[in-house]
Structure formats: C-alpha cells, structure tokens
Amino acid sequence: xxxxxxxxxxxxxxxxxxxxxxxxxxxxxxxxxxxxxxxxxxxxxxxxxxxxxxxxxxxxxxxxxxxxxxxxxxxxxxxxxxxxxxx
Amino acid sequence: xxxxxxxxxxxxxxxxxxxxxxxxxxxxxxxxxxxxxxxxxxxxxxxxxxxxxxxxxxxxxxxxxxxxxxxxxxxxxxxxxxxxxxxxxxxxxxxxxxxxxxxxxxxxxxxxxxxxxxxxxxxxxxxxxxxxxxxxxxxxxxxxxxxxxxxxxxxxxxxxxxxxxxxxxxxxxxxxxxxxxxxxxxxxxxxxxxxxxxxxxxxxxxxxxxxxxxxxxxxxxxxxxxxxxxxxxxxxxxxxxxxxxxxxxxxxxxxxxxxxxxxxxxxxxxxxxxxxxxxxxxxxxxxxxxxxxxxxxxxxxxxxxxxxxxxxxxxxxxxxxxxxxxxxxxxxxxxxxxxxxxxxxxxxxxxxxxxxxxxxxxxxxxxxxxxxxxxxxxxxxxxxxxxxxxxxxxxxxxxxxxxxxxxxxxxxxxxxxxxxxxxxxxxxxxxxxxxxxxxxxxxxxxxxxxxxxxxxxxxxxxxxxxxxxxxxxxxxxxxxxxxxxxxxxxxxxxxxxxxxxxxxx
Numbered sequence: 001x002x003x004x005x006x007x008x009x010x011x012x013x014x015x016x017x018x019x020x021x022x023x024x025x026x027x028x029x030x031x032x033x034x035x036x037x038x039x040x041x042x043x044x045x046x047x048x049x050x051x052x053x054x055x056x057x058x059x060x061x062x063x064x065x066x067x068x069x070x071x072x073x074x075x076x077x078x079x080x081x082x083x084x085x086x087x
Numbered sequence: 088x089x090x091x092x093x094x095x096x097x098x099x100x101x102x103x104x105x106x107x108x109x110x111x112x113x114x115x116x117x118x119x120x121x122x123x124x125x126x127x128x129x130x131x132x133x134x135x136x137x138x139x140x141x142x143x144x145x146x147x148x149x150x151x152x153x154x155x156x157x158x159x160x161x162x163x164x165x166x167x168x169x170x171x172x173x174x175x176x177x178x179x180x181x182x183x184x185x186x187x188x189x190x191x192x193x194x195x196x197x198x199x200x201x202x203x204x205x206x207x208x209x210x211x212x213x214x215x216x217x218x219x220x221x222x223x224x225x226x227x228x229x230x231x232x233x234x235x236x237x238x239x240x241x242x243x244x245x246x247x248x249x250x251x252x253x254x255x256x257x258x259x260x261x262x263x264x265x266x267x268x269x270x271x272x273x274x275x276x277x278x279x280x281x282x283x284x285x286x287x288x289x290x291x292x293x294x295x296x297x298x299x300x301x302x303x304x305x306x307x308x309x310x311x312x313x314x315x316x317x318x319x320x321x322x323x324x325x326x327x328x329x330x331x332x333x334x335x336x337x338x339x340x341x342x343x344x345x346x347x348x349x350x351x352x353x354x355x356x357x358x359x360x361x362x363x364x365x366x367x368x369x370x371x372x373x374x375x376x377x378x379x380x381x382x383x384x385x386x387x388x389x390x391x392x393x394x395x396x397x398x399x400x401x402x403x404x405x406x407x408x409x410x411x412x413x414x415x416x417x418x419x420x421x422x423x424x425x426x427x428x429x430x431x432x433x434x435x436x437x438x439x440x441x442x443x444x445x446x447x448x449x450x451x452x453x454x455x456x457x458x459x460x461x462x463x464x465x466x467x468x469x470x471x472x473x474x475x476x477x478x479x480x481x482x483x484x485x486x487x488x489x490x491x492x493x494x495x496x497x498x499x500x501x502x503x504x505x506x507x508x509x510x511x512x513x514x515x516x517x518x519x520x521x522x523x524x525x526x527x528x529x530x531x532x533x534x535x536x537x538x539x540x541x542x543x544x545x546x547x548x549x550x551x552x553x554x555x556x557x558x559x560x561x562x563x564x565x566x567x568x569x570x571x572x573x574x575x576x577x578x579x580x581x582x583x584x585x586x587x588x589x590x591x592x
Contacts, residue, residue: 014493037494039464040559069493071555 002027003061009081010070017070019049019078021086022062029053029060035067048072052079093456093505097579098568105479105510108576111432113233115275117299125251125287127305132281133163136241141171145232145242145277147270148178148202149257149404153314156245156283158185159306165194171217173197175239177228177269177425178472181205182314190215199237201225202470211569212467214585220570222460222467222583225403226429226438226476227575229272233426236577242277244270245309246295249284253300256290257405257422258415262309265384265405265414267294271424274299285309292415294422322364322387323357327518331487332361334540335445335516336369341534342483344442347375351397352382352477353445355406358487362445363387370396381428381437382444382473384410384420392419401437403428403473429476431575438473438480446474448486448515450502453545455509455524457486458502460572463495465562465586467570471506476575478511490517495559496552498522498545503562504572505580519543519551563587 003021010018024030031046045067052075053063063079070078091101126132138144144164146157157176162185164172172195179186179198184206189195191210196217201224203211211220223231231237246255247262257267262285274280274295282295282303323329335358339345351366353359367390370377380388381401386409391397393413400420405411414420429438438444449469450458457478462468478484488497497517515522520543523531534542543551564584572581 037463037559039562041494041557043560044557069495071491071494072557 001057002059003086005086007082007085009085010078012066012068014068015070015074017065017067017075017078019082020064021082022064024060024062027060029058029063031063031065033065033067036069037067045075048075049079052076056080056083058083091579093508093580095505095581097571097582100578102508102574102578102580105508106576108431110434111234113276115299117275119298119301122252124253124300124303125305126302129159129283129304129306130163132302132304133160134167136279138164138167138169138241140169141173142169142240143173143175143238145175145239145273146177147244147267147273148176148180149264149267149270150245150262150310151314152180152182153311154180154182154245155308155310156243157183160243161186161189161194165189165192170194171196173199175199175237177225178202179204179207183207187215193217199223200470201228202472204468208467212583212586214567214569216569219568221573222470222570223573224429224471224476224575225269225425225473226431226436227573227577228269229424229426229430230432231577232272232276233430235276239273239277241279241281242273243281243283244274244295246282246284247309248286248288248290249282249295249303250289250297251287251303253282253295253297253303254290254293255282255284255295256292257294258292258411259290260286260288262286263411263415265411266402266422268403268423268428269425271295272426283309292422321357322360325357327489328358329361331358331489331516331518332365334521335362335485335487336365337538337540338485338514338516338521338534339443341538342443342530344483345375348378349442350379350381350440351377351443352380352441352481354447355383355385356447359445359447360385360387362487363391367391367394367396381441382477386410389413389420392417401428429473429480429575436480438477441477441481443483443485444477444481445485445487446478448488448497450499451486451497451512451515452499452502453549455512455545456502456505457507457512458504460504460506461583463503463559465503465564467583475507475511478507479575484511484513486512486515488515488517490519490548490552491555494556496549496556498549498552500549504583506572508574508580515545515548517548520548522548
C-alpha cells in the first residue's frame with residue numbers, strides 16, 4: 001500500500017512523538033527522524049517505525065517523525081494512527 | 088591518569104572517599120574606609136582597573152536568568168582586548184550566551200563554576216574553552232575563595248540596593264533578588280570588589296558590608312527580577328510526580344528523623360516542591376515543628392515558615408519573588424552566605440545540621456553514584472550546585488525522580504559523570520519503586536514489614552526501566568578533557584570529555 005495523502009498523529013509533548021506520513025514519489029519508505037534521544041535510541045526508534053509501517057503493508061511513504069522521547073508502544077500507536085487516517 | 092575510589096580516572100588529586108576536612112577559619116582582611124566610592128560610568132571604572140591578560144574575575148548568579156551584570160562587564164572587558172580571563176562565576180545560565188563568543192575569541196579561557204547550563208555549557212562540551220574548566224560545589228567554591236586557593240582579582244557584584252559606600256542588600260530595590268549568599272564570599276576575599284547597583288539607597292538589611300567594597304557603580308539596571316524565577320518553581324500537576332512525593336514523605340516518616348526540631352531541605356523541581364506541600368500537611372496533622380529549612384528557597388518553603396511548621400529559613404538563594412518578599416519582611420527568614428551554608432571547612436555550616444535532604448538526579452547508577460552534571464547524551468548541562476554538599480551533610484539523602492522520562496531511565500549501569508558519590512546517597516524514590524542503599528538493612532526490613540512502599544533493589548529498578556526503553560547506545564566522546572568534576576574537598580570525582588565531533592554538527 002502506498003501513502004497517497006498527508007496525515008499526522010501525535011504531539012510534541014514530552015514522551016510523545018509527532019508522526020507525519022506523506023506520499024513518496026520515489027516509491028520507497030523513507031524515514032526522517034528527529035529525536036531528543038537520537039544518540040541513545042535513534043537506531044531502535046527507526047527500526048520500530050519501519051517495522052510498524054511494514055506490518056501494515058506500507059511499501060511507499062515519506063515518514064517524518066519528531067520524537068520527544070516516546071516509548072515503543074507510543075511510537076507504534078502514533079504510526080498506526082497516522083496510517084488509519086489515510087483511510 | 089590516576090584511578091580514584093570510584094574507579095574513575097582523573098589527572099590528579101583523586102577522590103578517596105567522603106572524609107570531612109578539618110575546620111579552618113580565614114580572616115577577612117578587607118577594610119576599605121574610603122568615602123568617595125560612588126561612580127556612574129562602568130566603562131571608565133573597568134578601564135581604571137587596568138586588568139591584565141590572565142586576570143581572575145568573579146560573578147554571582149542571584150539574578151539567575153535575569154542577570155545583566157556578567158554580560159555588561161564582559162562586554163566592556165572584551166572591548167578592552169583583555170585575553171585569557173579566568174571566569175569564576177557561581178553559576179551560568181542561558182542568559183549568559185554572549186560568553187560563547189568570548190570563549191571563541193579567547194577573552195575567556197577558563198571557567199570555574201558550580202553549575203552551567205545553556206549555550207555556554209554546550210560550548211564547553213564542544214571544546215571551545217581553551218583550558219580545562221572546573222565544575223565544583225557551592226560549598227567548595229566558598230572554601231576555594233576564602234582559602235585563596237583561587238585568588239580573585241576583581242569581584243563584580245550586582246547588588247539590588249547599595250549605599251554610596253557599599254552597604255548592600257539583595258531583598259530591596261527594583262531588582263530585588265533576595266539572598267546574596269554566593270556573593271558574600273567574593274566580597275569578603277576578592278582583591279578588588281566592584282558593586283553594580285541600579286538603586287543607590289541605604290539598605291535596611293545589610294548582606295554586603297561597606298568595608299569590603301571598593302567601588303559602587305550606579306547603572307541603569309542590573310537585571311530583570313522576573314528572570315530570577317526559575318522555570319521549575321511550581322508544584323507538579325502530574326499524578327505520577329505527586330505520587331512520588333507522597334511515597335517520599337512516607338519514607339521520611341519511617342527514617343525516624345521527622346520529630347520535633349527536625350531540619351529539612353528540598354530542591355526547586357516539581358516533585359521536590361510537591362513534597363514541601365506534603366511536609367506542610369504532615370506538620371499540621373502531627374503538630375510537630377521543625378527547626379529550619381535551608382537551601383534555595385521558594386514560596387512553598389515560605390508557607391512552611393508562615394504556618395510556623397518550621398522556626399527558621401536559612402536562605403542562600405531565592406528561587407521566586409515570594410521568597411524575596413519573605414526575606415525582606417520576616418525576621419525568621421535569614422540570608423546566609425555560601426560558606427555558612429556549605430563551606431566544607433566551616434564547622435558550623437548548615438548542611439552538616441540537616442536531617443533530611445531531598446534532591447533530584449539526571450542519572451543514578453547501580454552503585455548509587457549520582458550525576459547532575461552531564462545529560463544522558465554526554466553534554467554538560469548542570470553541575471553540583473549544593474548537591475554533593477547537602478548529600479554529604481544530611482543524615483539521610485533521598486533522590487526523587489520518575490524512573491523513565493522521555494525514554495531515558497534515571498537508573499543507569501554507570502553514570503556518565505559522578506557529581507555526588509554513592510557514600511552520600513541513601514535512597515531513590517521513583518514511580519516504579521524505591522531503592523534503599525544496602526547499608527540500611529534494618530530500614531529496608533522495617534519498610535517491608537510495616538509499610539506498603541514498593542521496596543526494590545537498584546538492579547530491579549534498572550531492569551524495569553530497560554524493559555521499557557530498550558538499552559541505550561553508548562555515548563561517544565573524544566579523548567580531550569574539557570572539564571573536571573570536583574568534590575567539596577577539592578579532589579576529583581570525574582572528568583568530562585568533549586562530545587564526539589560527529590555528534591554535534
């Protein structure tokens with residue numbers, strides 16, 4: 001499934017993440033992550049975003065994330081919500 | 088490099104455990120009886136000082152993030168082209184960002200301070216300061232200055248109300264900031280003392296004495312009094328934080344220290360202030376009156392005094408305007424100097440009389456060492472302030488924190504920087520459980536049998552946290568040491584290294 005419109009979920013509060021999904025003309029999944037814990041958890045956060053997208057059958061999107069220290073279950077919930085809002 | 092007793096490698100003077108320094112007194116030799124001290128042109132005054140390259144100058148931080156004095160003076164000094172200044176500032180905040188340029192152009196090449204946040208801290212971490220900086224405690228600063236271990240050529244002291252001869256008060260005038268506790272030591276022992284004031288008048292409560300002062304400069308403003316209110320001086324509304332405060336009170340009760348005449352200090356963080364409110368209700372309910380509250384003071388401590396739950400406030404700095412007001416009007420709200428507060432060679436210092444202190448932490452490790460100096464990303468962002476002083480002095484030291492905040496666990500395997508050594512820490516209270524240092528086996532047993540408090544080991548708390556956050560990647564540093572974490576006896580707890588260059592592009 002391709003992302004065809006811009007949708008968002010989350011906030012910029014501490015312990016949350018703002019996820020923005022946009023169409024990607026390149027036809028791939030591209031993740032741009034800003035995070036207050038980038039040094040410590042950047043790789044783990046990107047991995048969980050990617051697997052959540054893939055689990056929902058996403059094959060192409062631009063995923064822009066601004067993370068304020070969200071835990072994994074919050075990240076998954078925010079990415080899922082952003083996907084649901086495509087429908 | 089030498090290994091200290093915390094297994095940290097330091098270049099010299101290794102920390103060898105918490106051992107009190109022998110009492111010492113240092114005579115105040117200053118006695119300036121001149122009668123023509125008042126000036127109105129700061130530029131001229133600074134020119135006439137004939138400061139040389141390499142001079143040592145000092146500032147206090149009672150105007151906190153509203154301070155105008157340091158920036159104004161440094162601008163004048165930079166314009167004169169003086170280089171290699173050692174800056175002895177009791178603390179540095181965001182407002183002091185112009186210093187970054189003075190580090191880059193070598194006007195300032197060394198910083199000695201108890202706390203540094205914001206752009207200046209970042210610049211030090213990124214290696215912009217030529218020499219190795221020193222991050223010490225409030226108490227050691229007093230000792231260092233009084234003992235002339237560091238000789239201050241000129242102390243520039245912002246004073247909210249000064250007489251033309253230099254008698255000064257912090258709690259009066261349009262820029263009132265309350266206690267001038269950290270500045271008093273500078274005024275007593277610096278070779279030259281320049282007072283800057285925007286209100287020339289005879290003060291009612293004298294904190295800075297005229298015989299210490301050489302010049303009084305009338306300026307249009309020394310700062311913005313609203314800026315002294317630190318961003319954290321409100322009680323947390325977060326139910327998790329409130330629960331931590333409630334559990335902390337219960338722990339305090341069970342230490343057996345909360346009886347008639349007990350003394351107490353807490354910080355200005357949201358959870359600490361919620362605890363001050365809990366203590367208020369507890370005193371009211373149990374009809375017990377404490378002796379004194381000390382430290383940085385907020386309106387919540389003032390409430391405790393006004394309700395007669397404590398007899399006295401010993402105030403080394405005011406965090407909000409309610410504290411400033413109280414100091415001016417309430418005779419039981421006393422300003423104390425940094426030396427009387429925490430001076431490690433001062434026999435009668437306040438911290439040694441403390442029963443319980445409640446402090447925050449950025450990190451606490453499995454060995455109970457605490458870090459409030461560097462962030463979890465390795466960047467300098469604080470310093471001891473009075474952390475290691477009060478922790479060493481108090482009979483029982485409690486750290487309060489959420490276990491996990493913004494994906495960071497407060498409990499870590501090894502703290503990045505040791506600010507306060509494990510010997511001084513007795514307990515950690517978090518929303519997910521309480522860890523008591525294993526040296527208190529009887530208390531642990533008592534709490535397990537008589538309370539519902541969730542007593543855990545530090546390792547258990549660590550495991551819970553890591554399950555939530557995942558294991559963080561290690562932080563990378565360059566080899567270069569940018570600052571030293573100095574204990575209150577002058578020995579070195581740790582070093583702070585430059586953050587890896589690829590990490591701060």
